[in-house]
Amino acid sequence: MSQNSTRRVTSADVARLAGVSRATVSYVLNDTPKQTISAGTRTRVLDAATRLGYAPSAAARTLRTGRSDVVLCLLPDWPIGPELGSTLNNLSTALARQGLTFVVHPGNREDRPIGEIWKAITPAAVIAWSDFSPAEIAAMRSAGVALVVALLGHGGEHERESTVPQDLIGRRQAEHLVSTGHSRLGYAYPDDERLRIFADPRLAGVRQTCRRSRVGGPATETVALDPGSAAAAVRRWQAAGVTGVCAYNDEVALAVLSGVRRLGLHAPGDLAVIGVDDIPPARLAVPPLTTVTTDQAAVAEFLTATVVAAIAGRPAPPAPSADLVSLVRRDSA
Known part of the structure; x- marks a missing residue:
């Protein structure tokens, strides 16, 4: 295949290079249980995927597993300072440990309607700082979004408030x-x-x-x-x-x-x-x-546990205590 080609590499390309079926490629890359695949075949598939730079698309994973692994974070039109940057970094790391992909969309609702954003991504969960309207919540629920979180919202029936008031x-x-x-x-x-x-x-x-x-x-x-x-x-x-x-x-x-x-x-x-x-x-x-x-790391772990529980249909974990907020005593006060 030409290195200048812009065509997306598919599982069929991996199968041809490895000399196996597409089903075998799927079994190996998804680590499907109860499949008798030899160590040699598994190695050929993994080597072929690496050489071609193949990664299953988010859409394909959604079709295969019945759910998305994307968590969409909608940022308002805010300056992104050190604290918000730390929050996003911690959340991305915590979600990655659970096999979830964190996608951040900056901007505001006037730039692009929320519906256009989440429909394009089909996320498992949507996190924002401001409130959603009842119509927005209903539309996301109908599309199978497992969790809708408004971190600085007013805590309506379908949303949750920030972990740190x-x-x-x-x-x-x-x-x-x-x-x-x-x-x-x-x-x-x-x-x-x-x-x-x-x-x-x-x-x-x-x-x-x-x-x-x-x-x-x-x-x-x-x-x-x-x-x-x-x-x-x-x-x-x-x-x-x-x-x-x-x-x-x-x-x-x-x-x-x-x-x-x-x-x-x-x-x-x-x-x-x-x-x-x-x-x-x-x-x-x-x-x-x-x-x-x-403690932004603790906040990120709580939000991640909340997302994972929602996707799995389990009750949300208990909210962390007010001890998350602490004083750093220096000389100015």
């Missing part, structure tokens, strides 16, 4: 500041509207802690990733008597720290700052950034 992250931040003596808190909100799906519940968690602990705030300021914007926010926080700030994430927290330095102030003496995510630059900040982190 975002308000818990905000509570962890505020609880730390309250425990270290701060009596009026601020919140550094991101200036990217696309992040509201995370920022609003985190801010709600900070508010809950302020009410429960009877401390002032949170005085909320939108902080761009810019020292000047951050310095202006720090001035307003100081005028309002704020002594500790919960930032939406580590990047926003680093901006706040730069604003503190620009004004000739110091953290945590003049203003304590705590972030979220524990990105690598957090430990290089001046001072090193106190932050809240989530």
Whole structure:
């Protein structure tokens, strides 16, 4: 066969090169049990498949097994930062261990309707961060999608909520500041509207802690990733008597720290700052950034177990505990 050919290699090509039937190729490559195939024949088939670069198509596997092995992840129009990248990497690894293929589709529903995406891929499960409409859920169920997960959804009848409630992250931040003596808190909100799906519940968690602990705030300021914007926010926080700030994430927290330095102030003496995510630059900040982190590997294992259980028709595993979210104590708060 010409190396310049663009035709897809098929099991028939492997069978011809190995000198066996297509059925034998199928038995060997799928490791079909209860087949008496000699070691020599098995080796010839595997060598032929390797030489030709043959891999069974996803569609063929679906027809053979009665189910897809693809898990489709729909990403909204978000910036993909270190934390989201870690989530996707961990999930891909955990799913691969179960023989499942992880496919990520970035973008938004205005770019291409959800139906066009999952119909083209025929996945076993669909994971997204935002809610699906009842019509979307019904269509996916009718097509045999075993599991529909809206990680930051509202938990309707056919969907499941995130394993880590975002308000818990905000509570962890505020609880730390309250425990270290701060009596009026601020919140550094991101200036990217696309992040509201995370920022609003985190801010709600900070508010809950302020009410429960009877401390002032949170005085909320939108902080761009810019020292000047951050310095202006720090001035307003100081005028309002704020002594500790919960930032939406580590990047926003680093901006706040730069604003503190620009004004000739110091953290945590003049203003304590705590972030979220524990990105690598957090430990290089001046001072090193106190932050809240989530065990993304454990989240990925739970989501994978949920997908596998749904495909097999078994009950979902119990959700992991709130211990997934923990404090990383450094010098900024």
